Amino acid sequence: MQMRKLALSLLLAGIATGAAHAAQPTAAAGNQAAPDTLQKIKQNGVIVVGHRESSVPFSYYDNTQKVVGYSQDYSNLIVEAIKKQLNAPDLKVKLLPITSQNRIPLLQNGTFDFECGSTTNNLERQQQAAFSNSIFVVGTRLLVKKGSPIKDFPDLKGKTVVVTSGTTSEVLLNKLNEEKKMEMRIISAKDHGDSFRTLESGRAVAFMMDDALLAGERAKAKKPDQWDIVGTPQSHEAYGCMLPRGDASFKKLMDDTIAQAQTSGEAAKWYETWFQKPIPPKNLNMNFALSDDMKALFKAPNDKP
Incomplete structure (x- = not known):
């Protein structure tokens, strides 16, 4: 019996000690050096x-x-x-x-x-x-083909839209789609060039991104005058x-x-x-x-x- 009591006491002491250590940040974590x-x-x-x-x-x-x-x-x-x-x-x-x-x-x-x-x-x-x-x-807007019926973000309801993966525009577009129940099909492309090629090929009706980057993609196009930047900025x-x-x-x-x-x-x-x-x-x-x-x-x- 005495042995069992001793074993139980040691076990409880060990648990208490472990809990105390767990409740405190380690010295390494607390004193982690700032990068230089x-x-x-x-x-x-x-x-x-x-x-x-x-x-x-x-x-x-x-x-x-x-x-x-x-x-x-x-x-x-x-x-x-x-x-x-x-x-x-x-x-x-x-x-x-x-x-x-x-x-x-x-x-x-x-x-x-x-x-x-x-x-x-x-x-x-x-x-x-x-x-x-x-x-x-920058402001977040849309690049569309000249003459497109897409003039602003509400016009994207039920449409296919491309955005560059890993960007704040991707987060914003998905949030807009969910909150406004716009039923858009969103394509996330690997980079801005790929996003524009998706738009240019007709696989998407609009490319959402920062307006200055959209102007850059338009400038790279075979016929820049065939593309317009439209829409009320969704963010600055x-x-x-x-x-x-x-x-x-x-x-x-x-x-x-x-x-x-x-x-x-x-x-x-x-x-x-x-x-x-x-x-x-x-x-x-x-x-x-x-x-x-x-x-x-x-x-x-x-x-x-």
Whole structure:
């Protein structure tokens, strides 16, 4: 009997001890070091920059397979700022193509250090990544064939609509479909180029995406004048450069670099180059005027979602 009581006492003590440990965060979890991207870059001797392949005119390949675009201009400036801060002018730069689907996982596992493309900064994504000062402000609209009966979002009831997988537009379109009971058939394409090809082939009657990206796809089309951007914007979103969460010093470097470009007028020149002049690969002009939201951003840089 005494042995059984002793065994029971030890068992209960063990359970109590285990519960006490479970109720407390471990030292490792509580004292987890914040990421230090600049130190990582210095140690590795290379900056790994994420970029998009077909997000015209933000980040894409031109006809020589060089990565170019409005967002890429920010990336290039940030790279130079990193080299200057680390006093490493010969630091290697590796460009890594990323997609809407893999950009956050690849950032989280350290495959690349930062990206400036067409990534929306919102509260949900801030749980997974950090964002720099905004570089662009967009509205979510529709691209349709000229003469289409689709003029606004209510016209999509019962229709087939394409959207790019892994984007905030995909989330918004599915929510709209469910809440408004619109009975749309939604096609999620792998990238913006694939979304436009789905529209162009007639498999969808509209392509929902950020208006600036729609203008980019229209500019790439064989006959740009056959496509219209329509619809009341369903959201206003800010693009930011994405970096690891918790890295305050790296975010400050990026924010300061972006703010300097915007307040000095340099970013306005980039905007004119990519949105109001002929751009590669077809030397087409997007004719996308600078919005009041963009003017306000250039005047007062910020990282608001």
